[in-house]
Amino acid sequence: MKIRISEIPEDGVEFDLREEVSSEAIKILSPVHARIRIDKEGLEVFIKGYASGDVEQQCSRCLGRFNINVTSQIDVVYHPAKDIKREYLHELKSDELNTGFYGGDIFDTDDLLREELLLCVPMKPLCSVGCKGLCPKCGANLNIAECNCAIYEIDSRLSVLKQLLR
Numbered sequence: 001m002k003i004r005i006s007e008i009p010e011d012g013v014e015f016d017l018r019e020e021v022s023s024e025a026i027k028i029l030s031p032v033h034a035r036i037r038i039d040k041e042g043l044e045v046f047i048k049g050y051a052s053g054d055v056e057q058q059c060s061r062c063l064g065r066f067n068i069n070v071t072s073q074i075d076v077v078y079h080p081a082k083d084i085k086r087e088y089l090h091e092l093k094s095d096e097l098n099t100g101f102y103g104g105d106i107f108d109t110d111d112l113l114r115e116e117l118l119l120c121v122p123m124k125p126l127c128s129v130g131c132k133g134l135c136p137k138c139g140a141n142l143n144i145a146e147c148n149c150a151i152y153e154i155d156s157r158l159s160v161l162k163q164l165l166r
C-alpha cells in the first residue's frame with residue numbers, strides 16, 4: 001500500500017494490512033499480515049508494529065523445500081532521501097537496520113514488509129532440527145532412506161579413529 005507522507009495526520013495513523021508482497025530474494029507465500037502505527041515528526045517517519053507471513057525456504061542440508069512462518073517486530077525510522085541512489089541505500093541499511101529512506105512523498109509499505117520478512121529469515125534454514133541431509137557420495141536424501149555409502153562412511157571414520165587411538 002502506498003502512503004502519502006504529507007497526509008499522515010499529526011497524531012499518527014494505524015493500519016491493519018493484508019498485502020501480496022513479492023521478493024526476488026525469497027518466495028513469500030501468503031498475503032503478509034501486518035499491524036503498523038505510523039507517526040511523523042517533521043520529515044522523519046516512525047513506524048512500529050509487526051509483520052507476519054509465510055515464506056518458502058530451501059533446507060541448507062537436504063535442499064528440500066519447506067515453508068516457515070516468520071514474524072518481525074517493526075521499529076524503524078524513515079528519513080527523506082531525495083538524491084541518494086538505491087545502491088547506496090542498501091549499503092546504509094546493512095549497517096543501520098532500523099533506518100530506512102523514502103523518496104518523494106510516497107512511502108510504500110510493501111518495501112517495508114519485504115525487508116522486515118527478509119531480516120527474519122534464517123541464514124542457514126533447516127527443514128527440521130534433525131535433518132540428516134544428503135549423502136555426500138551418492139546424493140541420496142538421507143531423511144527418506146539410508147543409502148549404503150553411509151555405512152562405509154562410518155566404517156572409514158571409525159578406522160581413522162582406531163588409528164588415532166593407537
Ligand SMILES: [Zn+2]
Binds near residue numbers: 063
Ligand atoms: Zn533438510
Ligand SMILES: [Zn+2]
Binds near residue numbers: 136147
Ligand atoms: Zn550414499
